[in-house]
Amino acid sequence: MKHEVLVLGAGIVGTCTALHLVLRGHSVTLVDRREPGAETSYGNAGLIQREAIEPVAFPRDFPTLSRAALKRGAKISYHLDALPGTAPELARYWKNSRPTAYARIAQVHARLIAHCLSEHEALIDRAGARELVARNGFRFVYRQQATMERAIARAQRLAREGGVRHAVEDPEALAAAEPALKLRLAGAVHWLDPWSVNNPGELVKRYAALFAQLGGRFVKGDAASLRQTETGWRVRTVDGEIDGEHAVLALGPWSKEVVRAQGYRLPLFAIRGYHRHYRGGEAPRTPMLDADGGFMLSPMQQGVRITTGAEFARMNARSTPVQLGRAERLARELLDLPEAVEQDPWRGARPCSADMLPLVGPAPRHRGLWFNFGHAHQGFTLGPVSGRLLAEMIDGSEPVVDPWPYAPARFG
Ligand SMILES: Cc1cc2nc3c(=O)[nH]c(=O)nc-3n(C[C@H](O)[C@H](O)[C@H](O)COP(=O)(O)OP(=O)(O)OC[C@H]3O[C@@H](n4cnc5c(N)ncnc54)[C@H](O)[C@@H]3O)c2cc1C
Secondary structure: OOOEEEEEOOOHHHHHHHHHHHHOOOEEEEEEOOOOOOOHHHHOOOEEOOOOOOOOOOOOOHHHHHHHHOOOOOOEEEOHHHHHHHHHHHHHHHHHOOHHHHHHHHHHHHHHHOOHHHHHHHHHHHHOOHHHEEOOOEEEEEOOHHHHHHHHHHHHHHHHHHOOOEEEEOHHHHHHHOOOOOOOOOEEEEEOOOEEEOOHHHHHHHHHHHHHHOOOEEEEEEEEEEEEOOOOEEEEEOOEEEEEOEEEEOOHHHHHHHHHHOOOOOOEEEEEEEEEEEEOOOOOOOOEEEOOOOEEEEEEOOEEEEEEOEEEOOOOOOOOOHHHHHHHHHHHHHOOOOEEOOOOOEEEEEEEEOOOOOEEEEOOOOOOEEEEEOOHHHHHHHHHHHHHHHHHHHHOOOOOOOOHHHOHHHHO
């Protein structure tokens, strides 16, 4: 049976959900207040992280926590006034980061990650977007010998447990692989499987163009106007009110507010991050994470993009890009970055859940309402597979992975 479906939110997750629904013959309207791929899915580091079989846990070691508490370094920062509001979610995140709980969560996370390359590839090919994608992995680079050694041990464990491929590079091998590096580093772990995209927002736009080419409709509108009707769901758009038998909420870090209006209190929170582009120097050949510094450097069409670590703050609180300032100073030790492209840094927010897993599946108490959000640090990676999974649930076809562990109902 074919359905009329409203998909609210045209980031990587909503756009891929809409695309998979039209590919299965459904009639789909994709709604966003902006153009597709203009928010979080624009500003990320562009990595399709096949190596990320373990999600990003809450740090539990004393040196990282004390540096974070003192707001030192570029990895973690916070607004004090945001902590009471997110304390219950952060406490659950902390609890879920304990070794036993984390091992179970990582297993479930890995099942989605396993499909990230093949699911992106199918869409990249159909969308004619191959030139945006590099298939040569990315590097974690290390300044200190001690952290390098711990990283090698972890990479070996992930290779054993999850089949993730890597190469260890000593200082000479790293310098030869990345001639733009000015500083002699302790070495690198080169993850060989991941891909990188040199304009993530553009990739989402290509997926949205493919969706339109296949008969999908994109229209600007406000997801907050979503109402249940006798036959399904209704949303207000610039083309008037549009009805659907089903509605999918894929609003990334804005999902919490909209689901709350439908009566759901879910343990969601946002981890903010910043980026800025730099031009004029030699770019790295592959993206690199300065693991000791706590920031990413990605060669993008706009220049070298520095993206920052975690900032715990209210979604709409003013920008405080202190981590970007620190990252920029550290990055200039590594590369020539003469000219900042933008005057003001870009700011976005990773949509996180207390158990580090996305919510993909039916809303527990509303017929025809579906969720697809909470992809945290790996939403750009997971958009196509979780879009496919949700489309298959609506379609009633065999799902690509067992959907049960991602069911929103796990939160009651
Ligand atoms: C600094 C940084 C670096 C990152 N690096 C990576 C990476 O390298 N690899 C990776 O896999 N992930 C990365 N991520 C995470 C990834 O970017 C996100 O998980 C992902 O983009 C989330 O996609 P989404 O579609 O859920 O949300 P979004 O892309 O934010 O899309 C949500 C959409 O909802 C729309 N919307 C919101 N409210 C309304 C409303 N009321 N009405 C209508 N529309 C509305 C917005 O306009 C937006 O288009 C990074 C994130 C950050 C912040």
